[in-house]
Amino acid sequence: MRLSPHVAILELPLQLAGRNEIIYPVAVLEDGSITLIDTGLPGQVALIRKALEELGGSLEQVRRIILTHQDIDHIGSLPELVRLTGAEVWAHAAEVPVIEGRRLPVKMSPERLKAMPEETRQQMERFLGSLGSLQVSRSLSDGEVLPLAGGTVVIFTPGHTPGHLSFFLSGPKLLVSGDELRVVEDQLVGPAPQATPDMPLALESMQKLVGLDIERVLCYHGGLFSDHPKERIAELASQIEQSS
Template identity: 40%
Template sequence: MRIDKGLAILELNIQGFGLNPTLIWDDEMAVLVDTGMPGQMEQIHLAMSEVGVSFDKLKAVIITHQDLDHIGSLPEILNQSNNHIEVYAHIFDKPYIEGTIPLIKTDPNRMSKEQWSSLPEQIQFLYKNPPKSKVDKTLEDGEELSYCGGIQIIFTPGHTPGHISLYLKQSKTLVAGDAMVVVDGVLRKPIPQTTLDLKTAIDSLEKFLDLDIEKVICYHGGLCNIKDKKQIRDLLS
């Protein structure tokens, strides 16, 4: 779904559950923010085609954080591309994405025997064999990538140790990852059940108040148009 010049949400679906990677592009290249679950490569191809962007144009992938539904199809993207694709993430989540440390939320060793045995075999296999990909470059708070009119990095820990959000200067759009969610078109706080440190995650939202934001894209819930920052400020209370 195109939402601005050179900006679209790729609406992916898995068993009725929606995921919303962001695609940014210009005349030179395209950048994908997050990659869905494992096995969603075909959906990503189709979604890019529907907004008129060739997969061959993809030159960079930015991962907002380590969770399985954000890194899932990254290995397939890298394997299928004829180009070298630069992979970016925060240094705190890099070892998890690269597989040197098990993903925090799906590590079998962190689960009770009851939790583990309640999972379907397919999910158990996925948790034991998560996707792994090399991170080429790590990102820091306040850093700006020159791609597609300027992409500012905002370090927003809490949901995971290395969660980042992105501010797209050209379209005044915040790509929030899982720092917030959208429910019925309204911004909400991060989901407590899947957020490792809820207080830190909510405190991180204060960084958004310094930005000139007109639109927010949340990975869960999609697009929210911002009339004023009160919508974000209210989440800090």
């Protein structure tokens, strides 16, 4: 779905650990090239290709892949996409060792791997091994403005993972929140507690989203939220202040 002349959201199915939902990577189509924000699960390149073609683009136009964070539903198709397109990979420095396969994901441990059913464990190990071919070409820092979609502000929002990023696309006034915000039952809420190792930090990060001129929020889990998002984000952030 196109949100503006240059910005579109992709819709990919997520079936993981008993969940069955849609996840929403972003494509910015500008100057004949495409920038993706997040890449879905392993094995979703064909779906991404089809979605880009429906937007009038092609997979071969993907030059840059920006990652909100290291979780498998965000970097799953990254190795295959990079292999096919040679795209640059941009992420926060704290996520780089995981994305490049040099460290286990923050929510994974040798014990957790061992406890997985044999087939799942093999799939996971294959995936983690495939990350070894990757190189992050650019580390993104808080407050940087990328020349993308009328100026895209990088917002460091750690907590869900150590190097989680959100992005404010100032052209379409769209906040791409990654997993820092979700839409649950039509309401904008904070990150999922069971998947957020440092919840206090994630809640503190939310303060940084207050005051942005946001018209719509795109949550990777839950999709678009456009019902007074600025007010709702301020409300979420103030509840946190009161509880701390």
